Each structure stands twice: as structure tokens, then as C-alpha cells.
Amino acid sequence: MxxxxxxxxxxxxxxxxxxxxxxxxxxxxxxxxxxxxxxxxxxxxxxxxxxxxxxxxxxxxxxxxxxxxxxxxxxxxxxxxxxxxxxxxxxxxxxxxxxxxxxxxxxxxxxxxxxxxxxxxxxxxxxxxxxxxxxxxxxxxxxxxxxxxxxxxxxxxxxxxxxxxxxxxxxxxxxxxxxxxxxxxxxxxxxxxxxxxxxxxxxxxxxxxxxxxxxxxxxxxxxxxxxxxxxxxxxxxxxxxxxxADIWMAMYIVLILLTLIDYHEKGDLGVGITLLCYLAMLPMLKLEGWVWLLLFIVAHLLVTLANHPHRYKFLIIFSVFIGLLWILGGVHLNLPMGNIIINSEKIEILTLIDANIAFNNISKEIWVGFVAQNNWSLLWLGLPFLLVSFFVNKHNKASQVAHVFFILALMCFLFLFYFTEASQWAKDLTAMNRVVLQLVPCYIFLLFKMLIRLKGVENQKSTSSEH
Amino acid sequence: MPTLTLPLFKFVYNAHDALQGVKKVKSRQLMYWMIAILALLLCLAYPIGQSETAKSDPLIISSLMKVEPKYISYYDNRFHALLSGQLKIDIKTEHIQNKLTEYDLIHIKDLEIDHNSKISLGWQIEDKWFQTPLNHNKQSFTPIDFNTDDAKKIQNLHLLLTSNHELNTNPSLPKTVSFNAIYFEQKQNLNSTDLSFSQWFGFNPIEVNSINGYSNLPALYLQELIWRLMSWLAICSIAYFLIQINATHLIACIALAWVVTATPFSVNFIRQHQQLNTAFSGDKQFINSLDKNIHQLAQSVKESINSNDRIDIETDQFIILGSNQFEYLRLFYHLTELNVAVHMKVPKTATKSPIYILTHDYFKQCNQQDDGLILGNRLKVMSIHPEFCLAKPL
Incomplete structure (x- = not known):
């Protein structure tokens, strides 16, 4: 066997x-x-x-x-x-x-x-x-x-x-x-x-x-x-x-991250095709794969816009757009493949999510799931440092996309569990950690990438080759 | 808060400036490691959660056990309990009732229990039952909270020994659990390091719903260790920032902290191997003994379907009446070859008339009426068997 x-x-x-x-x-x-x-x-x-x-x-x-x-x-x-x-x-x-x-x-x-x-x-x-x-x-x-x-x-x-x-x-x-x-x-x-x-x-x-x-x-x-x-x-x-299935999703998310970095460094079409294949794999593995795929696209768009010479104009247009949506009371679209409804009471995006928005305090469960239950050992202690390092250090575009993806994914995760019925899966400590699992290898990689940049660590590269 | 933050910031800033004055790299490294080691000792040894109640002598409860003599014996200075499925050991509380709430810890001295069995302390307060799983270590310390200040309300105090039924194909195999003595203690009477180590190295079994790294036990026994190590790493990070040494030293501290948390995890991993070895000694085809029985049931269902001329196994649909519970879903799993579904109710519309399989809680419906009409005369029983019946819509 x-x-x-x-x-x-x-x-x-x-x-x-x-x-x-x-x-x-x-x-x-x-x-x-x-x-x-x-x-x-x-x-x-x-x-x-x-x-x-x-x-x-x-x-x-x-x-x-x-x-x-x-x-x-x-x-x-x-x-x-x-x-x-x-x-x-x-x-x-x-x-x-x-x-x-x-x-x-x-x-x-x-x-x-x-x-x-x-x-x-x-x-x-x-x-x-x-x-x-x-x-x-x-x-x-x-x-x-x-x-x-x-x-x-x-x-x-x-x-x-x-x-x-x-x-x-x-x-x-x-x-x-x-x-x-x-x-x-x-x-x-x-x-x-x-x-x-x-x-x-x-x-x-x-x-x-x-x-x-x-x-x-x-x-x-x-x-x-x-x-x-x-x-x-x-x-x-x-x-x-x-x-x-979550471990498979975790593997493909981290692969996308690595291939994206490779693509940025090499600019090779073959690597680009491989990247597209891995991205296509996400929605084929689990339903939330659509969310991760959308977040990769959004992260890429955000980073492209943030590095664009007219970024401030884009920011103003985006703010006006959000302001208009707020005045009009949200988005209400009835499409043949499903509804897109986003307002202060409800969020519905095709068949991906259909949930009423209501605040549920799950901070205690987050603490238990992330730290007290020893699911992740000491990993989450690194999160504040990772966030600070993202804003303090300079990154290339691929690294920026990776970080923005991770931050967006974490925000989506917190929104989902704090503001929708998904909080029930946080309260019984079940699905919450499995969603986190999908992001963890990616998080570990970003943490270690941050550690390399600390003083005196990267310098030992030459000595490492002798080992 | 701002009044505190400002002086603290000034202190850190001044310390940072002062430490920049230490020019020699080796002196700085030495200073970092001195701080790191002292902080580690402080973080690990700092007593947390000591109760302030008055000291009471340990209360021996192993002499108050009430159980049929054939289930428990005393020789070689030890109690030996015979476990075959489940054993409830009552504790006589007549003479100790008033003292119970003074204690916040149970100590089992020299415990020997296999990892496929569980030991817990149970009691009743009014209509509510409480159960605390006890630590499996040789020196087993488990904090307890009786959930009341009124000791008189505590009734039915008992120890419960059970075989793990969830993940075990032979739960009724006889086993022996032995111990030297059992005491109620107060945490403050004990060495906090002994108590912490007992907690950190507590056994956490693999369970059917083990989708978290650790099961959702009421006692999160590694929380304290993680909290202590996180505090230590936070101190190390501040020291690294202040002393400005090579980050490899900080990484060494991170690695050390990781190894410390990984140690109880690894020990538990090895114990889980022992648990699984006992649970599935050469027989891992089934999840537990219930699953084994359900497989037998599935075989009987298939045989009766095959022998029934009115049923076409190729074209007929089958519905197991049942909820989302293990027994119904596993029956569905064992009947995968059929075009089968699990549902709680008889559906109102169906293109074909499916054959219904009634078993477990639904089985009692099969014999309700002499004319064979069941579930509000919607189904007619086709055949009845010892554990199930087959029925079809009228």
C-alpha cells in the first residue's frame, strides 16, 4: 500500500x-x-x-x-x-x-x-x-x-x-x-x-x-x-x-504564492500558465476556493493600482464609488446566475454566500482557537510583527500581492465569523480553525521571509552553502 | 493609560540609548542571553492562579469508594479496578460533605491507565450533572471546580471509568486500572511546577471529531504554557530591539520556545499511538464497535433486498429513514452500492416509489399495526427482519 x-x-x-x-x-x-x-x-x-x-x-x-x-x-x-x-x-x-x-x-x-x-x-x-x-x-x-x-x-x-x-x-x-x-x-x-x-x-x-x-x-x-x-x-x-479537503486548499494557496513570486522574478510564460492552472484549481477543491481566487485577483488589482502613477485619482474614484453605494443603500443586482446584494443588513453573492449581517462577539472563541487550544502552537504571536514588517519594509510586487492577499483573507475570515451566521462554527470551535488552516502554510512562509530580513540573518547565506 | 505609557516609552527609549553604549558585540550577546534566560525562568516558574483559601489537609477519598467488591481489589499497596465497558465508583460523602468546596484539585497517586480508557470525576448539583476528565499521568493532578459554594448541594460524587467507545473496535475487552490513592487537594499545598508539568503533559486522545489539533476539552491545559512562552518571546523581542544584536539570537529563542511547546505535543503523539494500537489491534476496517454492527446490518439489508423479487437492485431507489447521526450515515456508507439516500421524513413527491429502510429509532414503527401500514398509513411494510424492516409507499 x-x-x-x-x-x-x-x-x-x-x-x-x-x-x-x-x-x-x-x-x-x-x-x-x-x-x-x-x-x-x-x-x-x-x-x-x-x-x-x-x-x-x-x-x-x-x-x-x-x-x-x-x-x-x-x-x-x-x-x-x-x-x-x-x-x-x-x-x-x-x-x-x-x-x-x-x-x-x-x-x-x-x-x-x-x-x-x-x-x-x-x-x-x-x-x-x-x-x-x-x-x-x-x-x-x-x-x-x-x-x-x-x-x-x-x-x-x-x-x-x-x-x-x-x-x-x-x-x-x-x-x-x-x-x-x-x-x-x-x-x-x-x-x-x-x-x-x-x-x-x-x-x-x-x-x-x-x-x-x-x-x-x-x-x-x-x-x-x-x-x-x-x-x-x-x-x-x-x-x-x-x-x-482543507489541507489540499492550503497546499494550492501556498503554491500560488510561490509561483507568483517565480513569475514576477522570471516573467516566463510557462510559469504564468502554471500559475493560472493552480488558480483554477482553487474553486475545484472547495466552495471557498472562489473566495480565495477572488481575493488573489483583488490583491493583484490593489497592488497594481497602488503602484500606478495615478493612484490618488483611483483612490478618489473608489472613495466616491463607495460613498455613492452608501448613499444608495448598497448593491442590488439580480443576475441570471444569481443575486449580488450587499447592504448593511445582508450579503449575498451568487451561490457563494447568502447571510444576514449581525454582530456576534466571538473574541473568546478566536482566542481559544488561535492560542489556548494549542492548534497553532505559538504561530499567531508573529502576526503583529508580520503586519508591521509589511508596512515598514519595502517589497517587490509579488511579495506585496502575497501580503495583501493574506491580509484580505484574514479580514474576510474575521468578517465572516464576526458578522454572519458562520459565527456558529466559531462558537463550536469546528470550521473556524479549518478555514484558518487553509491560510497557515502561506502565513508560515511570510513569517519566515520576514525573519530572513532581520539583522544578520541573511548575511549567513554564504556560510549556509558550505554546510 | 497615557500617564503610564509616556514614562514607559521614555524608559525604553533611554534604555535603548544606554545599551547602545555597550560597544562590544560579545558583551551585548551575553547581556541578551542573561536577560533571555532570566526571563525564561521567571516566565516558566511564575505562579499563576494560586487560590487564597485557607490551607486544608489533603482529603483521602480512595478509602471512601463504594463499589461491588468484584470490580475493585486491593493488593500490593494498590487499588485495582476491573474495567469492562464502564465502571462507576461512588464516593461516600457523609463525613466529608461540608469540606468538599474547600478543595480545587484531585490528585491520583501512581495511576496506571491505558490510553484507550478514560477516568473522570462526576457529581450532581440539583438537576445538573457535571463531569471533569482526569489527567492520565502517573502523578495525576486535575483542577476541579464544583461550580457551587454550597458544599451541601454536591450529590452523587463518583469516579467514572470508561472504555473509549468512539474510536475503538473492542470497547468491552476487560482492562485493569490501578492506583495507589486518590486525594482532594488544594492547589496552594502543591508545588506549582509539579502541577504545571502534570497539566502540560496531560493526555489528549484522538476522537471521531478530532478536527482541531486538540479536542475541545473544558480544560485547555496548554493555554498556560503558551501564554508563558509568548510572554517570554515578547520580552526577548524587546531585549533584541534594545540591545541591537544579531537576529540569530532572537531566532534561537523562537526555536527554543517552539521546541518547548512541541515537546508535550510530541509526547502526546506517541501516547496517541498507544491509544490507537489498543483501539484497533490489527482491525482498522471499522471506526468502532457500533460501526462493525452497522456493517453487519448493511449486509443483512443487502441480502434481504437481493432475495426480494419485488425489488430491483439496479433501478430502485432506497431511502434510509434517519437523521444526520452516525448510525444512519454509516449505514448509508456501507450501502454505497445501492442508489440510497438518508432522510428524516417520507418525501411528498418522488418520481419513483422508493424502498424505505427503517432501522434503529425508526425500527419500532415496523411492528405498530397488524395490517403493516405505518407512518400515518403512508408506507406498507414489505418485510420485517430482526433489526430493520423494508417498506414502500402505498
């Missing part, structure tokens, strides 16, 4: 690798692999996106499970052919970067932490409620009834003889489509998914460490990052209890 987890990861890597090779074949350019771990990580996450798109297409075409499996195996053969063809025709260059002692230590530490989590996870049954009801649950349903069988909620199901029932039929389907594939291959065990999730998380951690190294993080900061990531209780818990 451990091997099937690795085989699954390899399948996604092959898909992702082939996509990169195809891009270079079309452009007749040489594929450059700077750092093999970075390349493999991106290939893995890109491959997951391609698989989800491919299986969504199979669903649209109404294919049977057998046909979907045959075509996906054909896709693997095609991918391997593309990789071989590209290698012979154009070749790929690898920078033979000799791993430093820090790289080796980081890798070993990540492996050790993953093994420790596996040690507990491997004796756990598939116990995550959301997992067996929704994410893995839907995959099980498709396994028996066919991938193209539509899923309905109860009222629609009783009126439709052609579909099957799932209480969360309206939830996005990327994860069930991901979990279905090993089941189609007969790898029905929970351990396959568990090992696969640990591998993807390890790849994300490697990418984070690599970016910090590139930013000048000394060896001890790189190792501390790994320790922090794997011993933050709630992250560790979600890795151990496989099946929750």
Missing part, C-alpha cells in the same frame, strides 16, 4: 512533466530543470490539475469507469512518449546543483516527520467524517455507479431517476476525482491516499524550503521551517487524519 501511494504520485508527476515538455515542444525551446526537487514538486501539482481536468471531461462525455481508466492509462503512455520524444528532439538541461548538507538534512528531516505521521496514521481507520461522507465518499459512489453518474442533493434526487444521492452533491469534485483513480486501479486501501497525501505535502515543504534558501535563509531557519510545519498541531493532525 505504501508503494501504491508512491506509484500514484509518480503518475501525476509524469502527467505534469509531459505538460511542461509539450509546452517546450510547441515553443521549440529547451526544458531547463534548475532544481530537481522543485521541478518534481511542480510536475506533481500540475499533474493533479491535469488529472482533474481530464476526469471532469470524462464525466462530461459520460464515459464509463472502464473507459475512463483505459483513457487515463493511454494518457500515461502518451505522456511518457512526449517526454521521450522531447528528450531526444530538444533535450533538457539540468543544472547539476550539488545538494548541500542543509538540503540533505532538510530532506531527511521531512522524510522523518512524514514517517512519524505515517506511524500513527497507518493504524487509523478512515475516520474523518467529511472524508467518508463527501470526499472519499463520492469516489466510492462513482466506483460503484460510474464516474458519469450525476450526484444530487435529496430534493433533486427524489425527482431524478438517473442520479445518486450525496448530501454534499453541490461541493466541487476535484478531490473525489483524485481519490477515484487509485480505486479504479483496484488500490482501494485508505493507506494509498494517506501515503500520497504525505508525499504531496512533503513536496510542498521542499518547495517552501527551496524558496527560503533562494531568499537567503540560513540552514537553521530552513530546518526550523520544517519543524514548525510538521509540529504545528492542526497541520500535523490533518496530515494524520487523511481525507479533509
Amino acid at each position: 505504501i508503494l501504491t501511494g508512491f506509484a500514484l504520485a509518480l503518475y501525476f508527476m509524469v502527467l505534469g512533466f509531459a505538460a511542461r515538455a509539450s509546452y517546450h515542444l510547441l515553443n521549440q525551446t529547451e526544458l531547463l530543470i534548475e532544481k530537481k526537487t522543485d521541478f518534481s514538486a511542480h510536475a506533481l501539482f500540475l499533474g493533479i490539475f491535469l488529472h482533474v481536468v481530464m476526469f471532469s471531461l470524462f464525466q462530461l462525455l459520460g464515459l464509463s469507469n472502464q473507459m475512463a481508466l483505459t483513457l487515463s492509462l493511454f494518457a500515461v503512455i502518451l505522456a511518457i512518449t512526449i517526454i521521450i520524444f522531447h528528450t531526444f528532439k530538444l533535450g533538457f538541461h539540468t543544472h547539476s546543483i550539488k545538494p548541500t548538507q542543509t538540503n540533505t538534512a532538510s530532506l531527511m528531516l521531512i522524510v522523518m516527520c512524514s514517517v512519524m505521521i505515517y506511524w500513527n496514521a497507518s493504524i487509523l481507520p478512515e475516520m474523518a467524517w467529511d472524508s467518508w461522507m463527501v470526499w472519499i465518499g463520492k469516489a466510492n459512489q462513482w466506483l460503484h455507479h460510474g464516474l458519469a453518474t450525476p450526484l444530487y442533493r435529496f430534493d433533486e434526487w427524489v425527482g431524478n431517476a438517473d442520479g445518486i444521492y450525496n448530501a454534499s452533491a453541490h461541493y466541487p469534485e476535484a478531490l473525489p476525482l483524485l481519490y477515484l483513480f487509485p480505486k479504479l486501479l483496484g488500490w482501494n486501501g485508505y493507506e494509498t491516499l494517506m501515503v500520497f497525501q504525505l508525499i504531496t505535502f512533503a513536496m510542498m515543504t521542499l518547495l517552501l524550503v527551496s524558496r527560503l534558501e533562494r531568499k537567503g535563509a540560513p540552514w537553521f531557519l530552513q530546518l526550523l521551517l520544517i519543524v514548525v510545519i510538521y509540529t504545528t498541531p492542526l497541520l500535523n493532525n490533518h496530515l494524520m487524519i487523511t481525507g479533509y
Whole structure:
């Protein structure tokens, strides 16, 4: 079962690798692999996106499970052919970067932490409620009834003889489509998914460490990052209890952040396309993915406007616009795809949110969830410092977007839980921390990036390469 | 507030200026670490939450236990309680009733309990029941709050030993819980470091609803440690700003603080392994024994459906009458091969007439009438089985 987890990861890597090779074949350019771990990580996450798109297409075409499996195996053969063809025709260059002692230590530490989590996870049954009801649950349903069988909620199901029932039929389907594939291959065990999730998380951690190294993080900061990531209780818990979707959202949010920084530094079209793929993955994972996607766009717009020569004119126009909305009593739009209503009493945005606005004091629950319950260890102590550093230090555009995204996301989170019915999920200490979880790897990365800028830390970069 | 802030700001500013005068880097580093270590000792050892009530001698309650002799025995200077599912040990309070509210801590000396069992202290005040889970450490200290000032109101004081049912496929497997003695104590009579360590290293099991890093226990036992370490890091940050040394020293402090909080977490992680090993010894197909039974039930449902000529497994829809509770949702999970749903009521409209599965709380409806009409004559029973019945709309 451990091997099937690795085989699954390899399948996604092959898909992702082939996509990169195809891009270079079309452009007749040489594929450059700077750092093999970075390349493999991106290939893995890109491959997951391609698989989800491919299986969504199979669903649209109404294919049977057998046909979907045959075509996906054909896709693997095609991918391997593309990789071989590209290698012979154009070749790929690898920078033979000799791993430093820090790289080796980081890798070993990540492996050790993953093994420790596996040690507990491997004796756990598939116990995550959301997992067996929704994410893995839907995959099980498709396994028996066919991938193209539509899923309905109860009222629609009783009126439709052609579909099957799932209480969360309206939830996005990327994860069930991901979990279905090993089941189609007969790898029905929970351990396959568990090992696969640990591998993807390890790849994300490697990418984070690599970016910090590139930013000048000394060896001890790189190792501390790994320790922090794997011993933050709630992250560790979600890795151990496989099946929750929030950890996947967290991985893709941080990937977007890193790819955005890469895109800003390199300006490469291929990196831009990868960024778009990762962004597209957000709403396919969970409903709140739409919110994060919108916030990335808003953050990008805000930063662009703030750096624009006419920024003050934009600010005045924006203020006048807000003033007008306030005078007119908010926004009331009835669109074919849903309503957009924003006023002092209600907020409704298509199917994303429909909530009455009323203040609920959840400060105590925030304190318990963020600090007292030890979900995040000491992490949130860093927040005031991060906010101050954002306003005090100079940042490039990508870093500005990352910070603005994080601040906007945090504001949205606080608004949601203080002013809407979502406060009930804060009061019973359930969903609140899971939403926070989606932002935490991104927050940890920004915290460590801030630490590098402290006096005397970045200077040790030269010494770190000797380790 | 402004009257306080201004002198404080001036003090920090002057201290910053004064410390700039210390030119030697090593002297500054030494100064930073002296401050950091002293602050750490102060933050960790500073006594918090000591009660001001008068001192009372510890009250031994293990001699007041009232339970059938076959469940508890005393040998080798220890009590040995036999646990098979659940054991309630009453505590006789006739002679201690008036003293109860003087105590704010329960101490179990030399406790030995497996991590798949739970021990708690329970009592009743008027109509309300209270339950405090007790610490699993060998020297188990748990703060208690009787939630009343009137000791006479405390009734039905007892210790409750239970096997973990939520995440356990063999909860009725007999186990032994043993201890040397149990006392009610006052926090101020105890060494605050012993008390803190017992709290920080308290066991937190994995539970079905473990979606937080730590379960929502009434006792947030790491809160105090986190608060102490955050205070220490705040002092270190101020010292770093004032002394102007290399930030690697501050990062070393952050790393140290992280390791301190990660230690109880890691110890708990290892204990969780022991918990899971006992709970699922080679059998992790099911979440708990209830789930095992539900799987059996699902098999019976499938067999009866397959053997019924009036049901077409390929085209018929099935509805499990039930709420959003574990037993109904798990039955749905185990019947995934069918076109099945869970719903609380018989729907008014349906394109086809679905087959209804009535089980658990709904099962008692199956035998209500001789003519087989149930739920307000809306359904007719097709077949009755020991744990469920199948019905269809009229």
C-alpha cells in the first residue's frame, strides 16, 4: 500500500512533466530543470490539475469507469512518449546543483516527520467524517455507479431517476476525482491516499524550503521551517487524519504564492500558465476556493493600482464609488446566475454566500482557537510583527500581492465569523480553525521571509552553502 | 493609560540609548542571553492562579469508594479496578460533605491507565450533572471546580471509568486500572511546577471529531504554557530591539520556545499511538464497535433486498429513514452500492416509489399495526427482519 501511494504520485508527476515538455515542444525551446526537487514538486501539482481536468471531461462525455481508466492509462503512455520524444528532439538541461548538507538534512528531516505521521496514521481507520461522507465518499459512489453518474442533493434526487444521492452533491469534485483513480486501479486501501497525501505535502515543504534558501535563509531557519510545519498541531493532525479537503486548499494557496513570486522574478510564460492552472484549481477543491481566487485577483488589482502613477485619482474614484453605494443603500443586482446584494443588513453573492449581517462577539472563541487550544502552537504571536514588517519594509510586487492577499483573507475570515451566521462554527470551535488552516502554510512562509530580513540573518547565506 | 505609557516609552527609549553604549558585540550577546534566560525562568516558574483559601489537609477519598467488591481489589499497596465497558465508583460523602468546596484539585497517586480508557470525576448539583476528565499521568493532578459554594448541594460524587467507545473496535475487552490513592487537594499545598508539568503533559486522545489539533476539552491545559512562552518571546523581542544584536539570537529563542511547546505535543503523539494500537489491534476496517454492527446490518439489508423479487437492485431507489447521526450515515456508507439516500421524513413527491429502510429509532414503527401500514398509513411494510424492516409507499 505504501508503494501504491508512491506509484500514484509518480503518475501525476509524469502527467505534469509531459505538460511542461509539450509546452517546450510547441515553443521549440529547451526544458531547463534548475532544481530537481522543485521541478518534481511542480510536475506533481500540475499533474493533479491535469488529472482533474481530464476526469471532469470524462464525466462530461459520460464515459464509463472502464473507459475512463483505459483513457487515463493511454494518457500515461502518451505522456511518457512526449517526454521521450522531447528528450531526444530538444533535450533538457539540468543544472547539476550539488545538494548541500542543509538540503540533505532538510530532506531527511521531512522524510522523518512524514514517517512519524505515517506511524500513527497507518493504524487509523478512515475516520474523518467529511472524508467518508463527501470526499472519499463520492469516489466510492462513482466506483460503484460510474464516474458519469450525476450526484444530487435529496430534493433533486427524489425527482431524478438517473442520479445518486450525496448530501454534499453541490461541493466541487476535484478531490473525489483524485481519490477515484487509485480505486479504479483496484488500490482501494485508505493507506494509498494517506501515503500520497504525505508525499504531496512533503513536496510542498521542499518547495517552501527551496524558496527560503533562494531568499537567503540560513540552514537553521530552513530546518526550523520544517519543524514548525510538521509540529504545528492542526497541520500535523490533518496530515494524520487523511481525507479533509482543507489541507489540499492550503497546499494550492501556498503554491500560488510561490509561483507568483517565480513569475514576477522570471516573467516566463510557462510559469504564468502554471500559475493560472493552480488558480483554477482553487474553486475545484472547495466552495471557498472562489473566495480565495477572488481575493488573489483583488490583491493583484490593489497592488497594481497602488503602484500606478495615478493612484490618488483611483483612490478618489473608489472613495466616491463607495460613498455613492452608501448613499444608495448598497448593491442590488439580480443576475441570471444569481443575486449580488450587499447592504448593511445582508450579503449575498451568487451561490457563494447568502447571510444576514449581525454582530456576534466571538473574541473568546478566536482566542481559544488561535492560542489556548494549542492548534497553532505559538504561530499567531508573529502576526503583529508580520503586519508591521509589511508596512515598514519595502517589497517587490509579488511579495506585496502575497501580503495583501493574506491580509484580505484574514479580514474576510474575521468578517465572516464576526458578522454572519458562520459565527456558529466559531462558537463550536469546528470550521473556524479549518478555514484558518487553509491560510497557515502561506502565513508560515511570510513569517519566515520576514525573519530572513532581520539583522544578520541573511548575511549567513554564504556560510549556509558550505554546510 | 497615557500617564503610564509616556514614562514607559521614555524608559525604553533611554534604555535603548544606554545599551547602545555597550560597544562590544560579545558583551551585548551575553547581556541578551542573561536577560533571555532570566526571563525564561521567571516566565516558566511564575505562579499563576494560586487560590487564597485557607490551607486544608489533603482529603483521602480512595478509602471512601463504594463499589461491588468484584470490580475493585486491593493488593500490593494498590487499588485495582476491573474495567469492562464502564465502571462507576461512588464516593461516600457523609463525613466529608461540608469540606468538599474547600478543595480545587484531585490528585491520583501512581495511576496506571491505558490510553484507550478514560477516568473522570462526576457529581450532581440539583438537576445538573457535571463531569471533569482526569489527567492520565502517573502523578495525576486535575483542577476541579464544583461550580457551587454550597458544599451541601454536591450529590452523587463518583469516579467514572470508561472504555473509549468512539474510536475503538473492542470497547468491552476487560482492562485493569490501578492506583495507589486518590486525594482532594488544594492547589496552594502543591508545588506549582509539579502541577504545571502534570497539566502540560496531560493526555489528549484522538476522537471521531478530532478536527482541531486538540479536542475541545473544558480544560485547555496548554493555554498556560503558551501564554508563558509568548510572554517570554515578547520580552526577548524587546531585549533584541534594545540591545541591537544579531537576529540569530532572537531566532534561537523562537526555536527554543517552539521546541518547548512541541515537546508535550510530541509526547502526546506517541501516547496517541498507544491509544490507537489498543483501539484497533490489527482491525482498522471499522471506526468502532457500533460501526462493525452497522456493517453487519448493511449486509443483512443487502441480502434481504437481493432475495426480494419485488425489488430491483439496479433501478430502485432506497431511502434510509434517519437523521444526520452516525448510525444512519454509516449505514448509508456501507450501502454505497445501492442508489440510497438518508432522510428524516417520507418525501411528498418522488418520481419513483422508493424502498424505505427503517432501522434503529425508526425500527419500532415496523411492528405498530397488524395490517403493516405505518407512518400515518403512508408506507406498507414489505418485510420485517430482526433489526430493520423494508417498506414502500402505498
